[in-house]
Amino acid sequence: MLNISPAKIATVIMRARKYDADVPGSGHARELRGFISAMNExxxxSLTAVMWIGRETFDASELQEAINTARAEATVPTEDYLLGVPMLADYLEDGLSALGISLEEAQEEIDPSV
Structure with a gap:
């Protein structure tokens, strides 16, 4: 079971897309890093596990194993690890899809103040 709302993952996806198209000094990296670091463990x-499922490191049926592995193997801050992953937004979107979660529906639930 995911311990993160699909809306939060959708927010990371949107911010990661801005980060990928980042213009130096725009602050997109700082915003994405801050959003991820504010999440609980x-x-x-769960966010890392969804990315791994999207990257096909794990299958969707191995969600709990992926979450447990993410906890056990966390040696650097999650935001540092994830911001170093090329195509982060694509992997997260693919992971949501593999888990049967619609990105469009998740985006509808995003808190506009985030």
């Missing part, structure tokens, strides 16, 4: 582990 369970949310960060």
């Amino acid at each position: 369970d949310e960060q582990a």
